[in-house]
Amino acid sequence: MAIAQSRQVADMITERAGRPVEIVGVTTLGDVSRAQLTQIGGTGVFVSALREALAGGEVDLAVHSLKDLPTGPAAGIALAAVPPRDDPRDALVARDGAKLADLPPGARIGTGSPRRAAQLLGLRADLRCVPIRGNAGTRLAKVSEGELDAVVLAYAGLARIGHVGAITQVFEPDEMLPAPGQGALAVECREDDAELADLLQAVTDEASAAAVTAERSLLEALEAGCHAPVGAYAVLAGTLRMQAAVMSLDGSRMLRAHGDAPPTSPTPLTGAWQLGRDLAAELLRSGASDLISVSERQANSRNDVQ
Numbered sequence: 001m002a003i004a005q006s007r008q009v010a011d012m013i014t015e016r017a018g019r020p021v022e023i024v025g026v027t028t029l030g031d032v033s034r035a036q037l038t039q040i041g042g043t044g045v046f047v048s049a050l051r052e053a054l055a056g057g058e059v060d061l062a063v064h065s066l067k068d069l070p071t072g073p074a075a076g077i078a079l080a081a082v083p084p085r086d087d088p089r090d091a092l093v094a095r096d097g098a099k100l101a102d103l104p105p106g107a108r109i110g111t112g113s114p115r116r117a118a119q120l121l122g123l124r125a126d127l128r129c130v131p132i133r134g135n136a137g138t139r140l141a142k143v144s145e146g147e148l149d150a151v152v153l154a155y156a157g158l159a160r161i162g163h164v165g166a167i168t169q170v171f172e173p174d175e176m177l178p179a180p181g182q183g184a185l186a187v188e189c190r191e192d193d194a195e196l197a198d199l200l201q202a203v204t205d206e207a208s209a210a211a212v213t214a215e216r217s218l219l220e221a222l223e224a225g226c227h228a229p230v231g232a233y234a235v236l237a238g239t240l241r242m243q244a245a246v247m248s249l250d251g252s253r254m255l256r257a258h259g260d261a262p263p264t265s266p267t268p269l270t271g272a273w274q275l276g277r278d279l280a281a282e283l284l285r286s287g288a289s290d291l292i293s294v295s296e297r298q299a300n301s302r303n304d305v306q
Contacts, residue, residue: 001065001135001136001157001160001161002025002063003023003025004160004161005063005065005160005185006023006063007023008083008160008185009021009063009083009185009187009203010023012083012203013199013200013202013203016202016203017199017202017203019199024053024058024059026049026050026053026058026059026062046064046065046068047064047068047069047070050062050064050188051074051077051188054077054188054189054190055076055077055190060189060190060193060196061080061187061188061189061196061200062187062188062189063185063186063187064185064186064187064188065157065181065184065185065186066082066181066182066184066185066186066212066216067179067180067181067182067184069181069186069216071216071217071219071220072220074188076190076191076192077188077189077190077191078188078189078190078191078197079186079187079188080187080188080189080196080197080200080201080204081186081187081200081201081203081204082184082185082186082187082204082205082208082209082212083184083185083187083203083204083205083208084205084208085183085184085205085207085208085211085212086155086156086159086160086183086184086185087155087156087159087183088154088155088156088173088178088182088183088184088233089154089155089170089171089172089173089176089178089183090116090152090153090154090155090170090171090176090178090182091152091153091154091155091158091167091169091170091171092109092150092151092152092167092168092169092170092171093140093143093150093151093152093153093158093166093167093168094143094149094150094168094169095143095144095146095149095150097168098149098150098168099168099169100120100123100124100150100169101124103124103127103149103150104149105126106126106127106128107126107127107128107149107150108127108128108130108147108148108149108150109127109128109129109130109148109149109150109151109152110129110130110131110132110139110142110143110148110150110151110152111129111130111131111132111151111152112131112132112133113152113179114227114228114229114249114295115177115179115229115230115231115247116129116152116176117129117229117249117251118229118247118248118249118250118251118254119175119176119177119229119231119247119251120152120176120251121250121251121252122247122251122252122254123175123176123251125250125251125252130148132148132151136153136157136158136161136163137161139151139153140163140166150168152171154178154182154183155167155170155183156182156183173233173243176231177231177232177233177243177244177245178231178232178233179230179231179232180212180215180216180218180219180230180231180232181212181215181216184208184211184212187200187203206236206268207235207236209268209269209272210234210236210240210268210269210271210272211233211234211235211236211240211242211272212234213269213272213273213276214232214234214240214242214261214272214273214275214276215232215233215234215242215244215276216276217272217273217274217275217276217277217280218230218232218242218244218276218277218279218280218283219232219276220276221276221277221280221281221284222246222280222283222284222288222289222292223289223292224246224292225292225296227295227296227298228246228292228295228296229246229247229248229249229295230244230245230246230247230292231244231245231247232244232245232276232279234272234275234276236268239260239261239262240260240261240262240268240271240272240275241258241259241260242258242259242260242275242276242279243256243257243258244256244257244258244279244280244283245257245283246283246288246291246292247291248291248294248295249295249298253291255283255286255287255288255291257279257282257283257286258279259275259278259279259282260275261274261275
């Protein structure tokens, strides 16, 4: 997946800026550990090794799944580009072409995401959500070999590795809100490399950058860790519109907020950042902080048992 994403960005840089790009593989803790993300430090485990290679001069730029990027700044590192966002939705892969409604009572669905598990249980409380790790191929094999009835993965990830044909149902955002930044890629470079930062603007998509800025602003304002089920999806279509939700791990409770911002206020990214802040404030007024705290305590308790 990481190589496919990096190649996608490299090809775009070569096409738009006329510069050849060499792919350098970097292994991260998230790639080699079989522990759950909530046990080994959250989604940031995919990012730190790449940032170390970048800061150390081993590579000139790093490509991340944007949903894995921590919301806080990294010293000496700049988010230089957000390429056009791919499909942000979640997708079900089940045996025999089954959709969610077709699965038997008590069906076992694999997902390493508390957000996906919470929304699956909100749709069908009888399901059994099973934590899983591994690359997409490993997860798909658990379905084909009968270990699981289905798995839920990001549509964009499946598309990047050529497995769209395995999808049996795509969840619209009204059914399952994506993770903030899902479907988007982030390109980072060293903060002092102004020439490269300027070059990378050739692959930036302003609409995608505005959307993910709003989503990440919300996540940062909520102070939600990797244990908290938080969904957000923004799209720029005339105005920037976003919907967001914080939910309980068992899917029994969900707080929702939605709003929009003008495309310039005073700039698209400024308006996007403020929209995220505003929706986070609305969710916090509705009790999101309590819901997040409970979710994180429950997740930590499960990790202690494991």
